[in-house]
Amino acid sequence: MAVRIYSLAKELKLDSKELVDVCARLGIRGKGSALASLTDEEVTKLTEHFQNPGPQSGPQSKQSAPAPERPKEPVREGKMPVLSTPRPASPLAGLRKKRLETAAAAAAAEEQAVDPSDSHVEPAAAPMEMSEEGHGPLANVMRRDDYIGPGNVGGKLPTIGPSGKEKEGSRESKPMGGTAQRGRPALKLAPIPIAETPAKSSTKKEEAIQKPDLRLPAEALRPGKTSGKPLTAHLKRHEDTLDAKRKGKTPLTPLEDDTPATGKGRRGKGKGSPGKDDAPILGGREQRQLSRQRHSLKEREGASDEYRPRRSLRRPRRTGVSTAAPRKDKVVLQLPCTVREFSEAAGVPASQILRILMEEGVMATMNALIDDDLTELIAAELGVNVELKEAVSVEDELLANIRDRQDDESELVPRPPVITFLGHVDHGKTSLLDRIIEIDVVSGESGGITQHIRAYTIEKDGKKISFVDTPGHEAFTEMRARGANVTDIAVLVVAADDGVMPQTEEAISHARAAEVPIVVALNKTDLPGVDLNRVMQGLSTNGLLPSEWGGDVEVVKTSAITGDGLDTLLDTVLTVAELHEYKANPNRPAMGTCLEAQQEAGRGVVAKIIVQNGTLRVGDVIVCGDAYGRIKAMYDTLIPEQRYEEVGPSTPVNVTGFDMAPGAGEHFYVLDDIADARTIAEARAESNRKVTLSGGAQHVTLETLFDRLEGANEVQTLNLILRADVRGSIEAIQKELGKLDHPEVKIKLLQASVGGVTEADVTLADASDAIIIGFNVIADENARNLAEQRGVQVRRYEIIYKITEDIKAALEGLLKPEEREVDLGRALVQQTYKISRVGTIAGCRVLSGTIARNGRVRIIRDNTIIGDYPIDTLKREKSDAKEVREGLECGIKLAGYNDVKEGDLFEAYKVEEVGRTFEESLDS
Numbered sequence: 001m002a003v004r005i006y007s008l009a010k011e012l013k014l015d016s017k018e019l020v021d022v023c024a025r026l027g028i029r030g031k032g033s034a035l036a037s038l039t040d041e042e043v044t045k046l047t048e049h050f051q052n053p054g055p056q057s058g059p060q061s062k063q064s065a066p067a068p069e070r071p072k073e074p075v076r077e078g079k080m081p082v083l084s085t086p087r088p089a090s091p092l093a094g095l096r097k098k099r100l101e102t103a104a105a106a107a108a109a110e111e112q113a114v115d116p117s118d119s120h121v122e123p124a125a126a127p128m129e130m131s132e133e134g135h136g137p138l139a140n141v142m143r144r145d146d147y148i149g150p151g152n153v154g155g156k157l158p159t160i161g162p163s164g165k166e167k168e169g170s171r172e173s174k175p176m177g178g179t180a181q182r183g184r185p186a187l188k189l190a191p192i193p194i195a196e197t198p199a200k201s202s203t204k205k206e207e208a209i210q211k212p213d214l215r216l217p218a219e220a221l222r223p224g225k226t227s228g229k230p231l232t233a234h235l236k237r238h239e240d241t242l243d244a245k246r247k248g249k250t251p252l253t254p255l256e257d258d259t260p261a262t263g264k265g266r267r268g269k270g271k272g273s274p275g276k277d278d279a280p281i282l283g284g285r286e287q288r289q290l291s292r293q294r295h296s297l298k299e300r301e302g303a304s305d306e307y308r309p310r311r312s313l314r315r316p317r318r319t320g321v322s323t324a325a326p327r328k329d330k331v332v333l334q335l336p337c338t339v340r341e342f343s344e345a346a347g348v349p350a351s352q353i354l355r356i357l358m359e360e361g362v363m364a365t366m367n368a369l370i371d372d373d374l375t376e377l378i379a380a381e382l383g384v385n386v387e388l389k390e391a392v393s394v395e396d397e398l399l400a401n402i403r404d405r406q407d408d409e410s411e412l413v414p415r416p417p418v419i420t421f422l423g424h425v426d427h428g429k430t431s432l433l434d435r436i437i438e439i440d441v442v443s444g445e446s447g448g449i450t451q452h453i454r455a456y457t458i459e460k461d462g463k464k465i466s467f468v469d470t471p472g473h474e475a476f477t478e479m480r481a482r483g484a485n486v487t488d489i490a491v492l493v494v495a496a497d498d499g500v501m502p503q504t505e506e507a508i509s510h511a512r513a514a515e516v517p518i519v520v521a522l523n524k525t526d527l528p529g530v531d532l533n534r535v536m537q538g539l540s541t542n543g544l545l546p547s548e549w550g551g552d553v554e555v556v557k558t559s560a561i562t563g564d565g566l567d568t569l570l571d572t573v574l575t576v577a578e579l580h581e582y583k584a585n586p587n588r589p590a591m592g593t594c595l596e597a598q599q600e601a602g603r604g605v606v607a608k609i610i611v612q613n614g615t616l617r618v619g620d621v622i623v624c625g626d627a628y629g630r631i632k633a634m635y636d637t638l639i640p641e642q643r644y645e646e647v648g649p650s651t652p653v654n655v656t657g658f659d660m661a662p663g664a665g666e667h668f669y670v671l672d673d674i675a676d677a678r679t680i681a682e683a684r685a686e687s688n689r690k691v692t693l694s695g696g697a698q699h700v701t702l703e704t705l706f707d708r709l710e711g712a713n714e715v716q717t718l719n720l721i722l723r724a725d726v727r728g729s730i731e732a733i734q735k736e737l738g739k740l741d742h743p744e745v746k747i748k749l750l751q752a753s754v755g756g757v758t759e760a761d762v763t764l765a766d767a768s769d770a771i772i773i774g775f776n777v778i779a780d781e782n783a784r785n786l787a788e789q790r791g792v793q794v795r796r797y798e799i800i801y802k803i804t805e806d807i808k809a810a811l812e813g814l815l816k817p818e819e820r821e822v823d824l825g826r827a828l829v830q831q832t833y834k835i836s837r838v839g840t841i842a843g844c845r846v847l848s849g850t851i852a853r854n855g856r857v858r859i860i861r862d863n864t865i866i867g868d869y870p871i872d873t874l875k876r877e878k879s880d881a882k883e884v885r886e887g888l889e890c891g892i893k894l895a896g897y898n899d900v901k902e903g904d905l906f907e908a909y910k911v912e913e914v915g916r917t918f919e920e921s922l923d924s
């Protein structure tokens with residue numbers, strides 16, 4: 001009956017694979033796997049073979065040694081992960097040569113192999129070579145089966161290997177121990193190829209074959225918090241062993257150890273088990289066992305002092321190998337950061353950071369946020385260089401490339417200049433622009449005052465010019481306050497009959513601050529009796545010296561009514577533009593500024609924007625402030641029905657498609673992805689919401705003036721916007737305010753005009769952190785709402801001196817308080833007492849006035865002031881006293897001074913801060 005190989009192997013207590021090999025050697029073909037069936041004859045043959053191996057093994061081994069049949073290393077079984085030395089399947093040239101060299105020894109080895117009592121040639125050298133050189137041909141030459149013999153006594157080996165660890169069925173452990181223990185005849189089938197190796201017991205031979213399979217103990221491979229340590233420790237031990245070996249101190253490895261194998265008990269097996277490199281790779285328990293055994297063996301055998309078993313027993317020091325991230329000298333951190341982030345970035349234990357914080361009185365946790373000061377403190381304590389980076393917002397991440405993109409010079413082309421008309425109210429800005437673009441807007445304006453920003457592009461001699469008309473200069477100011485400077489050239493409109501007015505001066509300062517060239521349009525020259533020289537004079541005193549007076553400012557005389565000088569004005573503007581060579585790159589996604597936006601019935605949000613660089617197209621994804629969307633349509637700013645598909649640089653255009661109205665002065669950018677635009681808009685909206693929740697931006701008020709500006713060292717400035725019923729009131733108030741001029745506090749009247757407080761005033765006050773004063777006027781509803789919304793203070797007055805009185809009081813609060821010394825009294829030191837760990841106590845009598853606990857004293861000795869110290873303790877009859885009056889005795893301990901002597905005079909005083917009045921300040 002057919003018998004499967006694995007069942008016969010089981011019966012014979014053999015490994016199936018081994019039986020397969022034996023079949024091959026016995027010439028039983030076609031039995032390549034454990035599932036192969038055996039005929040009765042084959043079973044008999046095999047059984048006989050195992051019962052009487054002698055006659056068959058010789059010839060077989062002779063053949064098998066030089067020409068191994070098994071081409072590759074069999075796969076081992078076992079649960080434990082194995083680090084094994086590579087065993088190439090094909091023989092390599094170098095070892096083939098070696099094999100030939102050792103062939104001569106084969107016959108002798110064969111003789112030895114036949115004799116089961118004799119220790120055959122130690123085969124471990126071959127695997128060792130494989131291990132070290134990475135070659136594996138000898139694995140083909142020497143099969144383990146070939147060396148099975150009675151000397152290969154089984155049993156547990158204190159090494160990592162199949163004997164102790166492998167599960168049932170491991171073909172390497174079973175035949176070694178199992179067969180020998182059960183008294184089966186040993187097989188000596190192959191000659192030993194390496195004859196020069198000293199003869200060892202068969203146990204050694206067997207173990208040496210196993211050597212290339214380097215199995216690590218579980219703890220060496222166990223993941224988790226100890227991950228890495230055991231392996232490192234093993235490697236370290238390995239190096240220790242090699243070092244010691246080089247020094248000739250620990251010749252402990254079995255192959256080098258010349259101690260004869262006893263072949264008895266665990267020690268014998270232990271000695272023969274590992275190869276020379278195995279020892280350092282043992283697992284913790286196994287190694288300890290082995291080392292103990294070696295130690296006792298050495299003691300028994302009278303080992304010399306060279307033997308230091310404790311060396312190999314030495315446990316890896318926990319501090320020897322750090323698994324923490326290497327400590328860095330320079331750390332880049334993004335604020336705010338947590339203790340954990342700092343720890344990870346710097347490679348410093350978090351506990352160390354927490355300890356430092358604790359020493360500073362800060363009880364923190366791993367996830368606690370630390371501010372920049374604490375970060376720097378920790379870094380200083382740890383000696384780490386820290387570079388702090390501001391947190392990168394979503395916006396920064398997404399817009400960085402767009403915003404920071406620098407256009408190549410070759411990509412730039414000339415663009416039209418953007419001209420803004422600035423000037424005092426009613427000086428003719430709108431009329432001039434109307435005349436230039438030949439439409440009549442001014443007559444349609446409510447009250448004749450420009451209510452909205454208007455922006456147009458015109459063509460003059462084939463050259464485009466873009467104009468932005470603002471209601472006064474507030475929008476200009478606000479846009480500039482938001483960093484949105486859309487203007488290339490400012491045209492300052494000055495009425496010839498009025499001359500330079502407060503708003504004119506403001507406009508000049510705004511244009512200067514924006515660093516844009518100024519062209520003056522001296523308007524209303526058609527009016528009779530105007531004194532142009534007076535206006536020129538006014539301009540000169542404000543730093544604008546006309547070119548006809550030898551200065552560098554072009555002053556063009558114009559009349560919006562007659563149209564005189566308008567061509568000259570445009571020519572001048574174009575010349576200035578040419579000089580400045582304004583350029584842009586039309587071949588990039590558009591970016592620019594929103595001038596204004598509003599909700600329109602039927603069209604949704606309509607935003608007036610000006611493209612400053614790139615080209616804007618219908619369908620572009622756009623984000624502007626906390627609004628975003630996709631451009632649905634673009635319309636001309638002058639002809640609403642005129643639509644555009646795309647607009648280039650310096651072009652103002654009305655667009656639809658925003659989800660909500662963006663704020664005036666907000667920058668817009670074109671993005672690739674609508675999701676990115678939404679992310680940015682939402683992040684901004686959230687940020688705005690937080691600002692609103694936190695009370696919003698707080699502007700200055702007369703009440704908070706002192707608090708806001710206290711501590712600042714520079715000259716303080718109070719910005720005011722004045723609205724009055726009549727011009728006469730304005731002049732009277734200006735005169736009164738002029739009297740409050742002071743070197744430490746300046747009053748700056750940003751705007752003084754007739755009429756009620758408007759939204760424009762509030763906007764200007766918001767942008768310039770000013771207080772609005774309304775004299776005999778009130779703020780309209782919109783202005784009031786806006787002022788409330790933006791936290792701008794609007795104060796109403798009906799009496800001029802009340803204005804100056806309030807402002808004076810606010811300014812006095814602004815003035816730095818004066819420090820004055822107030823003499824308290826004098827005391828004579830009559831006696832001194834030295835108290836250890838306390839210091840010197842001066843027993844005094846108060847000669848005049850009082851001595852106060854919170855005061856200071858000057859120490860006078862021989863009419864000379866020798867020191868000035870605060871009083872630490874003041875006692876009267878052993879109890880603490882706040883003050884001690886004249887004639888009484890007291891004990892005084894000075895803070896920081898103990899060298900008090902009898903006869904010293906204490907002059908007590910205290911420092912008081914005295915708020916100065918305006919007049920006193922002026923007097924001083």
Ligand SMILES: Nc1nc2c(ncn2[C@@H]2O[C@H](COP(=O)(O)OP(=O)(O)OP(=O)(O)O)[C@@H](O)[C@H]2O)c(=O)[nH]1
Pocket residue numbers: 423424425426427428429430431432442448449450451470471472523524525526527558559560561562
């Ligand atoms: N005679 C004369 N009147 C002018 C001239 N320019 C403007 N005006 C008149 O001055 C008044 C104010 O003109 P606007 O163009 O509204 O002045 P503005 O500077 O734009 O005023 P706001 O829009 O309030 O800033 C209007 O009645 C114009 O008709 C001019 O050159 N000559």
